[in-house]
Amino acid sequence: MKILITGSNGLLGQKLVKLLLDKGEDTLIATARGGNRLPYPETDYVFDQMDITDKQQVLEVVTKHKPEVIIHTAAMTNVDQCETEREACWDQNVNAVNYLIEASAKNNCFLLHLSTDFIFDGEDGPYDEKAKANPVSYYGESKLAAEKLLENSTINYAIARTVLVYGIAHDMSRSNIILWVKKSLEEGKEIKVVDDQLRSPTLAEDLAMGCYLIAKQKAPGVFNICGKDLLNPYEMALKTADFFNLDTSTMQRADASSFTQTAKRPPRTGLLIEKARTVLGYEPHSFDEGIAIVAGQIEK
Template sequence: MRVLITGANGLLGQKLVKLILDKGTDELIATARGDNRLPYSEDNYTYDQIDITDRGQVLSVIKTHQPDVVIHTAAMTNVDQSEIEQEACWKQNVDAVSYVIEACEQTGAFLLHLSTDFIFDGEDGPYDELASANPISYYGESKLAAEKLLFESKIKWSIARTVLVYGIAHDMSRSNIVLWVKKSLEEGKEIKVVDDQLRSPTLAEDLAIGCYLIADQRAEGIYNISGKDLLTPYEMALETAKFFQLDIKTMERADASTFTQTAKRPPKTGLLINKAIKDLGYSPRSFVEGIAILVKQMS
């Protein structure tokens, strides 16, 4: 299988590249904006620069490499930034998807597109794949608009919806709730953690495995690919403190109304993953198991 990944320098992109290289059975083309920041020799894969908002580049790169599967991970994922920079958000999250679809139409490639729980309003979570979308942020609107492009296309496609992805980038350029809570409590900082939002936190490695299962099986349709635990951020923080045996006296339970954020967040989402377990053989780790993996990577 010849696989082309967009956004290869990002957290999920890095995990996908490592997974595919470790398998050693597929031909890999990693693409991203700018120089290659992956910590792997290009002897075992091809790297190509691509600006996903440039239609000509997208069509040219995908036509040149003729992949069997395109895994489209590149996007603007900062929810508040998306609310402020709406034109840039639309270019990256919607227009770019239309270019990737067009390229897949020309080459016959199967397209796996990454989406989010933020297409839901968070009133009736957790959600299965058939739930009705109703985004309450511009980011959610853009991701839903991208999904609709796939629904209306003539290509073979799949959508992997995910939630609150956490993990460690090779250059430690990304923080996450586990690292933030650990560092804050170790330093004795006072922190407030939300306890009225529900999520199913997703280990980046598990998301990569779920994406690979979809790509390898060319499994069409929508799949929820997330963690299996439904937790509030406060419960995640408690699990983190318990794992590292940290004092929680400086940690305060809070509700979302005490925070000022540009974009609205859906209160209770979380995704039901029964379909992915049954159809794909997907088997994510628990949140505590995910913490242990992060610790191993940090050391």
Template sequence: MKKILITGSNGLLGQKLAALLLPRTDVELLATSRGENKLAEVFPTLPFASMDVTNRVQVEEVVSRFKPTHIIHTAAMTNVDQCETDQEGALKLNRDAVAYLVEACERHDVHLVHLSTDFIFDGESGPYDEEAVANPISFYGETKLMAEEIVKKAKCKWAILRTVLVYGVVHDYGRSNIVLWVRDSLRAGKVLKVVDDQFRTPTLAEDLAMGCWLVVEQDAEGIYNISGNEMLTPYQMALIVADFFKLDNSLIDKADASTFSQPAKRPPRTGFIITKAENMLGYTPHSFLEGIAMVAEQAAN
């Protein structure tokens, strides 16, 4: 029996993990998030505890009470520009919280599964494999790299899962994703400016949740790239979305990153080589088109 504690259960990945793992009879689950449980309506049987990962005492209290075999740490400040403007907050959530979780995992012999990002790279030579040398160009990327270094020194079992541009339908969060943003904007007849000089391997949230489970199920350790396997620019993604929903793609204007003034720099070309996860974990992501179809079906419900 795997006893899995999820941090950040109200977020996109947290919700997908709950959907994937709650029905399993070989898993005992505890969802945790700061504040109230936003999933109570969707998953009324989901065990939940309020836990602020930036509070060392709370982390220790919840971990010692639940005694998980694994923690999947999804909570983070992922808004890249917010990290740039609120560096203190970014450090608390993306670095310090990881240190507290590592301490608790070491004390209670817990396997830590930590989520990381393609933004630890400068984007000069993507796609990247697990051995690539990190060189972040944003404060978000810096904090996530700091977290990785903390995890790598941990005296407990650990795995780092790096991912790229996660999209999916999230319950009760008001957060959009590239698929719904393009669909809804085009339906409203809005002209979209979309960058065509940044390359990513977009990741369906359900695929990322499955990657987390495969690591837990196999007690896998080390670093794994978990993403989609198609290298696309946001402009290319927007065209595929328009085509899927049979919408007017002439409203989509090609732009380059210099068009947008954003506090944080974005790496131009990241994306991941996922061969290790495919071969060692049996990870098989959906295509971007399959992902759009899943998002469309969920958003219609």
């Protein structure tokens, strides 16, 4: 199968590339807006620059390669930045999906789109795939709008919703909770960690596997692809500190109201994964197992 990935330089993009290269079953086209930052020789795959906000370029690249499946991981995911830079957010998270839908329609591609728990208001999570969306941030609004574009299209598609992705990859542009807690406590910094928001933290390798399972089966519809634990960030921080034997005396628990954040966060999300388990055979690691996997990668 020929698979094209958008956002191949990102955390999920890199994990997908590694998974597909390790499997060795598929022809892989990796794409990103900038140059190739993947730590793999281009003898094993094709890299093509593609700016997802450039309609013509999206059509040209997809038509050139004619993939059976597109896995769309590229997006603007900084929730506060989305709130203040709304035009850029809409361009990357909504218009780009429209361009990919058009390109998929013209080239008969199956389009797998990554979405988020932030399409929900967090009042009664965890949520299944049929729960009613009600975003409380512009980021959430943009991701929901993209989902609706797919629902109203005529192409074959799937949506993989995920939650709080963590992991480590080559030349990373953003940190995540495990790396942030580890670095802060090692440096003796005072940190506040939220204890009144619930999430299902997702190991990047698990999310990549979920996407792979959807792509291989061309399984249509919405799938929750996330971790199996429901934890608040303070609990995640404690587990991280415990694993690395770090002093937690500089770490304070705090409620969300004590933070000044531009965008509102849903208090209790988390996603239920029974459908993915049953239909796809998806089985994620626990958060404790995930910390150990990340720790092993840090040491390399």
